[in-house]
Amino acid sequence: MDPLRTEATKYTPEINYISENNTLELKGMSYPADAAEFYTPIFNWLEKHLEHMTDQNLSVNIEFLYLNSSSTKIMWDFFELLEEAVEKGKNVSVNWIYDEEDDDKLEMGEEFMEDFESLPFNLLMKEI
Amino acid sequence: MTHQKNSIGRRFSRVIISVVLIIFSVFSIVIITYNINRIDRNLDQRLGNILKLSEITMAAAVWQLHYDYLRECASSIFSEDIIVYVGILDDMNNPLVSNVRDRFQQKPFSFFQKSQRFKARESDIVYKGEKIGIVQIAISRESFYKELILNTSGAIVGIVLLIIAIVIATLVTTRHHIIHPLLKLKDSAGLIAGGDLDAFIDKSHDDEIGSLANDLDSMRQSIKHLFIAGTVFKRVVSGDVHSDPARILKMLNIGVKRSLYEKETESALDDGMDAGICFVNTQKNMLTFAGARIPLICIRQGKLEMIKGDRQSIGYKKVNADYEFTNHQVPADPGTLFYLSSDGYTGQPGGPKNLSIGRKRWHSLLQEICSEPFDDQKERLTEYLNEWKGEQSLKDDIGVVGFGFRQK
Numbered sequence: 355m356d357p358l359r360t361e362a363t364k365y366t367p368e369i370n371y372i373s374e375n376n377t378l379e380l381k382g383m384s385y386p387a388d389a390a391e392f393y394t395p396i397f398n399w400l401e402k403h404l405e406h407m408t409d410q411n412l413s414v415n416i417e418f419l420y421l422n423s424s425s426t427k428i429m430w431d432f433f434e435l436l437e438e439a440v441e442k443g444k445n446v447s448v449n450w451i452y453d454e455e456d457d458d459k460l461e462m463g464e465e466f467m468e469d470f471e472s473l474p475f476n477l478l479m480k481e482i
Numbered sequence: 483m484t485h486q487k488n489s490i491g492r493r494f495s496r497v498i499i500s501v502v503l504i505i506f507s508v509f510s511i512v513i514i515t516y517n518i519n520r521i522d523r524n525l526d527q528r529l530g531n532i533l534k535l536s537e538i539t540m541a542a543a544v545w546q547l548h549y550d551y552l553r554e555c556a557s558s559i560f561s562e563d564i565i566v567y568v569g570i571l572d573d574m575n576n577p578l579v580s581n582v583r584d585r586f587q588q589k590p591f592s593f594f595q596k597s598q599r600f601k602a603r604e605s606d607i608v609y610k611g612e613k614i615g616i617v618q619i620a621i622s623r624e625s626f627y628k629e630l631i632l633n634t635s636g637a638i639v640g641i642v643l644l645i646i647a648i649v650i651a652t653l654v655t656t657r658h659h660i661i662h663p664l665l666k667l668k669d670s671a672g673l674i675a676g677g678d679l680d681a682f683i684d685k686s687h688d689d690e691i692g693s694l695a696n697d698l699d700s701m702r703q704s705i706k707h708l709f710i711a712g713t714v715f716k717r718v719v720s721g722d723v724h725s726d727p728a729r730i731l732k733m734l735n736i737g738v739k740r741s742l743y744e745k746e747t748e749s750a751l752d753d754g755m756d757a758g759i760c761f762v763n764t765q766k767n768m769l770t771f772a773g774a775r776i777p778l779i780c781i782r783q784g785k786l787e788m789i790k791g792d793r794q795s796i797g798y799k800k801v802n803a804d805y806e807f808t809n810h811q812v813p814a815d816p817g818t819l820f821y822l823s824s825d826g827y828t829g830q831p832g833g834p835k836n837l838s839i840g841r842k843r844w845h846s847l848l849q850e851i852c853s854e855p856f857d858d859q860k861e862r863l864t865e866y867l868n869e870w871k872g873e874q875s876l877k878d879d880i881g882v883v884g885f886g887f888r889q890k
Contacts, residue, residue, distance in 0.1 A: 385877060423825075
């Protein structure tokens with residue numbers, strides 16, 4: 355699979371695919387000027403990756419500090435894509451990582467978890 | 483095209499011209515000074531060589547007072563153009579031979595010594611360890627001045643050509659890449675300011691002006707959507723649903739969706755809002771609340787209660803137009819305080835770990851400040867927000883409404 359690596363900027367998260375354990379990581383701030391433009395390559399990559407994936411398990415670790423509303427909307431599409439893959443029989447799980455003092459991200463994770471019933475969704479408090 | 487008193491192009495040219503002028507002038511002065519010194523040194527050296535040669539070749543002739551030979555020597559030295567005076571004196575300073583260029587009409591050696599236009603030097607003629615005469619030579623610095631004029635005029639011509647080139651280049655590029663697109667944007671902004679919320683904005687540039695155009699277009703769209711929401715809201719509440727917040731939200735949802743997506747051809751368009759609506763029956767001290775992703779907070783005797791709104795925004799494409807929002811009945815006794823807030827406050831990142839303010843901190847802040855007058859509360863909220871965000875920018879627009887009821 356093609357590598358995927360995007361360094362964090364002030365406005366965008368670090369995005370990293372680790373092929374050894376088939377893990378996709380999203381980490382940091384997300385308020386790009388054009389969220390759709392920023393996330394399109396990641397969606398394209400993910401679609402291709404899910405297609406090629408056979409029986410291994412894809413872990414998606416998400417640790418956001420801040421998401422603006424357009425990024426939140428895009429995360430919705432992101433989880434929709436993952437849920438569709440799960441419904442097609444792929445092994446995907448999401449780890450939503452939040453700081454113990456960040457109830458905003460916890461609530462956000464809870465809502466996503468509720469909305470995507472068929473998607474294995476774990477809320478993980480960040481270990482210090 | 484409107485004419486600006488201070489055009490960017492002109493300012494640009496002025497700055498570049500001054501910088502180039504300074505750099506070029508300093509550079510020219512250095513080069514010219516260097517050249518002049520070099521020429522001066524050359525002249526000195528030549529004069530020195532000629533003197534040296536004369537001393538040696540003339541010594542025996544002066545000793546023997548061999549006038550013919552001395553005259554021949556002097557005229558052979560004189561054959562070089564830059565030499566204007568050759569004189570040979572005996573040890574008592576009596577002239578033996580002297581050659582002066584015609585144009586200086588028999589001027590004495592002292593004349594050449596005093597004038598800046600010449601270089602004049604004399605040297606003793608020594609024979610068998612004894613001074614027997616003096617040789618005096620003056621050379622003209624004309625070539626030196628010619629060189630100076632040539633250098634300076636070259637530099638001036640260079641500067642003038644450079645300035646012309648800079649002015650043309652800056653005027654053409656700023657006009658093409660900055661002024662013209664800016665004026666077009668200005669026209670669009672003027673149309674928007676005048677109320678045309680569908681004004682065309684040229685977003686074809688891929689530079690800073692392009693990103694300004696993009697932002698202007700987003701602004702135009704936001705204003706338009708705000709305007710649509712306001713219009714729909716006014717229409718909805720002017721009917722008989724004004725006492726039913728859940729119904730107002732539903733009508734708002736339908737109305738906004740219709741206004742946004744029915745006419746717009748842009749398929750990428752997807753916008754909406756969160757909303758919270760309260761209707762208060764002051765006779766019965768009863769408040770009806772419905773929220774679209776906005777909760778109502780009420781504080782009674784220091785105790786905070788949150789009434790969650792529906793988890794459904796208004797207006798977005800994915801939102802179901804038939805969605806029924808929920809009304810909540812809340813006692814609104816005098817002394818009870820109510821707060822509505824957009825998610826911009828709780829979502830603002832900052833603090834030591836760069837986390838969002840979040841609901842817990844928001845609630846305890848409200849409990850802490852709720853006994854103060856509303857004006858002070860507003861100040862406290864702003865203070866807290868600014869302190870929390872620190873170096874971070876404000877990430878979202880923030881709207882907070884607080885209200886309560888007095889004893890009748």
